[in-house]
Amino acid sequence: MCGRFAASLDYPSLAARFGTAMEGGLPSPSWNISPSQRIAVIAQDEQGGRHLTAATWGLVPTASPTRNLGYPTHNARIESALSKQTFAAAARARRVIIPATGYYEWSKDHQPYYFRKNSQEALLIAGLCSWWREDEDSPWELTATILTTEAVGRAAEVHHRMPVLIPDDLAEEWMDPSSDAEEVFARVAEEGPTLSRRLLSHPVRPLTGRDDAGLTDAISI
Structure with a gap:
């Protein structure tokens, strides 16, 4: 799974790289x-326009009458997303890239x-998105x-799951x-793990109650 990540991003560079409008x-x-x-x-929208925009982390299907689905939706398995009712529509037509500086994972002993x-380049994480509103009067x-x-x-030495990374040459096809x-x-399922094998990793201090650049500093254990 992926339950925490870091994003200190150069938005203008990302917008230029992907030819996107940079929204407020x-x-x-x-x-x-x-x-x-x-x-x-x-x-990327149906007309081919690309957007660097904000979303809430935790997918809610458009048809859902409530945000509270009773189960977490911040992660979806790539092996089953196309067939799962919660994610199927987004998997077929609303695939996105989630840029990140890095991500955290916990070992069995909670480290x-x-x-x-x-490098300083952002990770390109495979994601899905969905538009949702509570009622007709809500945005x-x-x-x-x-x-x-x-x-x-x-x-794999830390956890049995990891985020799916998108190779640069598949980014356009993924979003289309x-x-x-x-x-x-x-x-993406076949080629993404090659990128994951190249990542660096190190232990860090507990994240609870903090949000600063020092969280990503390596520690000795």
């Missing part, structure tokens, strides 16, 4: 993002580890989930609503 209300830098908080997503690239809200897969490499969903899911 983007989240401030955070090193301890948890479900239900606002996150940045890169999405947090931080995973990141060996629409974009909600999102992070896709996970079986852990490999260093991640007209792409064949089964095909692009299969390619």
Whole structure:
């Protein structure tokens, strides 16, 4: 699973990289993002326009009458998202990229580890999004989930699941609503773990009650 991540992002560079409009209300830098908080997503609409915008972390299907589904939706398994009622519609037509500086995972003895690239480039995490509103008088809200897969490499030494990473050459196809969903899911599921094997990782201090850049500093254990 992925229940915490860091995002101290260069929004103008991301917008230029993906040719997106940069919308207002983007989240401030955070090193301890948890479900239900606002996150940045890169999405493509049906007309081909791309948007760097904000979403709530925790997908709510458009048809749901309530936000409280009774189960967590901040993660979705890439192996089953296309067939799960909660995620199927988004998996077929609303695939997004969730940029992150790095993410955290906890070992069985509750020690947090931080995973990141060996560079300042953002991780491109595979996500899904869905528009939802409580009633006809309420504004629409974009909600999102992070896709996970079986852990490999260093991640597998800490936890059995990890976020799905998107290779640069699959980013456009992933976001395109007209792409064949089964095909692009299969390619990302196959190629993403190669990127995960290259990530660096190190133990960090407990995250509780903090949100500062020092959270990602390595410690000795």
